Amino acid sequence: MGCSNSRSAVKLTDEDVQFLMKNTSYTEKEIRDWYKGFQVDCPDGxxxxxKFIDIYKNFFKGGNPEKFCEHVYRTFDEDGNGSIDFKEFLLAIGITTSTNAREKLKWAFKMYDVDSNGVIELDEMTRIIKALHEMLGDEAVSAFEGEEAAERIKDIFEKMDANNDGKISLEEFLEVCNIDDGLAKLLSLSGEM
Incomplete structure (x- = not known):
């Protein structure tokens, strides 16, 4: 199933619940409900x-979500240990489903910053957008191929790179997204902001 078959259940402590209530918009009951569901799928915690890729495949049957999922998974795995525990999972769900546009954009920035060096470079942006198109399926992949698509990505990148240093900082990313709602929706992978 993608989670270890070990039944050494990880306990949700009161401290965990308090931390998640403070750092998400979920109530104690919602957190405990999420936890029950998480334990069903991942009894080892x-x-x-x-498993993460299998879940995404259910939502994007016409495409290949694997490359995109690797980037999302990397972003969710805050401690970089190769697995997502319940706290990382709920914090990430809280951000990606939040109505707080700034938090969504900060999360998206982390995903685009593939090497985690604090800036986005053109090749990183290209990799994420290409992976997104592959996930969406054949029609989206063909829209990405070719010089025209590469030019569109380059144009977006140059628009965001305000100081023309070949890198997009978090501040540059947020500034352009605050001005251009359409671009913010595209880059934060959100249909609504």
Whole structure:
């Protein structure tokens, strides 16, 4: 199933609940409900990369979500240990489903910053957008191929790179997204902001 078959259940402590209530918009009951569901799928308390990809495949049957999922998974795996525990999972769900546009954009920035060096470079942006198109399926992949698509990505990148240093900082990313709602929706992978 993608989670270890070990039944050494990880307990949700009161401190965990308090932390999650403080850092998400979920109530104690919602957190405990999420936890019950997480334990059903991941009784050892760890969501594997493969299980995560299987979940995404259910939503994007016409495409290949694997490359995109690797980037999302990397962003969710805050401590970089190769698995997502319940706290990482709920914090990420809280951000990606939040109505707080700034928090969504900060999360999206982390996903685009593939090497985690604090800036987005053109090749990183290209990799994420290409992976997104592959996930969406054949029609989206063909829209990405070719010089025209590469030019569109380059144009977006140059628009965001306000100081023309070949890198997009978090501040540049947020500034352009605050001005251009359409671009913010595209880059934060959100249909609504």
């Amino acid at each position: 760890k969501l594997s990369r493969d």
